[in-house]
Amino acid sequence: MSETLADWAEARPVTIEGRTKAHVKTRSPVTGEGPVLAGVLIAIAVIFLLLFLVLPLAVVFYEAFAKGVGAYFSALSTPDARSAIWLTLTVAAIAVPLNILFGLAAAWAIAKFRFPGKSFLITLIDLPFSVSPVVAGLIYVLLFGAQGLLGPWLKAHDIEIIFAVPGIVLATVFVTFPFVARELIALMEDQGTGDEEVALSLGATGFTAFLRVTLPNIKWALLYGVLLCNARAMGEFGAVSVVSGHIRGKTNTMPLHVEILYNEYNVAAAFAVASLLALLALVTLVLKTVLESRFGDELPGKSRRH
């Protein structure tokens, strides 16, 4: 190794002197590849992006409008489609606030306090990321289903969870749990407890300190987490598919509705609904970029981006 380094150090100045000035300039001083190689690498990346990301997105909108604008809107306004959109919004409207609450509480506990089992809790929070969504759905079926652990008791008390909205909400909450918590844990650990201690020493109660000091410090990271959480909540397929039962007009969310339409060869309608989800993704992406560029320094380290 040391030999190679010495050789390199000796050979290097000769190589540079041997080149024309212009040639040296176009060459990146750090990585050192020539313009041709750089061009090829960039081209590969661009083609890859076009083929696997941009093209599919374009196809969604193309297919959605393939039968005209009228067909597009009528596909969206069928009772089943409207119910699916409504259900998706409802589920997100319940799951996201719940996860804001859980996320805040978990992040607060983990970042501001020392207690036994803390690292276990952090691992637990990441569990939904590592468990397949289908398994997540199955867990709830095994717990709350008719043959499940709590099934008989629920039936006796006339409570419906599986194949009903509560099950869908539960599955969604499970799958989207880490988004808010992870964003906040990283940032709050970074910020430490200094500001809160100041607030307390100035006479603020714990709750006042949280409202007036902690919340302003984490608001952009919270919004960022909510954004990702919401996108996932509306787009979740696997876990929801297991617990929903696919009852049209009752327990079908948008992603499930897309699948049903597609399986019935109703391609235009499937893509019309899909285009709404794609639009949501695009809006999320734009907001995410805006947040990152404007408030990047108030978000946790870039290396933890998903």
Added chain:
Amino acid sequence: MHVRAVDIVKTFTASSSRPALDGVSLDVKSGELMGLLGPSGSGKTTLLRIIAGLDIPDSGSIFFGGEDASQKSVQERRVGFVFQNYALFKHLTIADNIAFGLEVRSRELRPPKAEIRRRALELLDLVQLTGLEKRRPAQLSGGQRQRVALARALAVEPRVLLLDEPFGALDAKVRRDLRGWLREIHQRTGHTTTFVTHDQDEALELSDRVAVLNGGRIEQVGTPDEIYDQPATPFVNGFIGEATPIEAHIEAGYVYIGAHQLRIESKAGTSGKGRLFVRPQDIVIGDSQPDSLQAQIVAVRRNGATRRAEIEIPAHAGRVEIETHSSVSVRAGDSVPIQFVRGTFFLDGEGAPA
């Protein structure tokens, strides 16, 4: 407000080998400016946080005046705590930062809005930042932020003012300016004040009394003069004034280095081995006299108005640093007669190990 810490013991679970504070008692008199001085890890910040109520001691009590504050929360103790990194609220303006402590009071105790604003501006004047009320913390220099942090702590009319390394993160010039300024504020407001520092110059210059901490214990409490001139333990001697320990012994009350008798008397005992702590100013280069010791100059450095010379003396293995006026010409390699004019002798095993 007279503040007393009694037998404070605090162990952090992370470093359970040794307590951070090992039975510390401290008296801060009403209106006094007390400096807690010690190396990092000596427990000085922990003691300050325990007085504030930000940390809870394993045992021991804190008294504010006659009242036992040990069971009181941070809020109830009403202390003004200035944190090392200032910890200004960056989403608030300077005026709002200062007003924070008043704004968060419960409705019946909160002054009216106009009054809060008037108080904030008044404090801004006191810390000489008039006109900066609309700025954000990010727009201020380090020294200015420190002043805002102090104004914010003073706004709640604290019973005690506690400052953690108040000038730690500032450059030398700003530090010096702020020292004088803090002294002035203290004289004007009369708050009982305790501050933590690892800088002996800062502690000696600023404090009415200094408490020197080491390894979770208080080594000595005294006026700056007492601390400097009559260090009670080898540690204080080694920590204050760049003293060098030299192996020595005493016989009949006089200090000897090797076979050489010095003109230094010691009350440490009548005979025995120990160490003599000498500061760079305690040794002078002079004419050869019967009690002079011949020393070899090894290196010379210029240090402002003085010169620092490293010398080697017989019967001592290491080098000793001495200070001479810059007009005295000394060169490396010279052999010169030296005399010990001062020094503090400690018998081995006396006091905590330095």
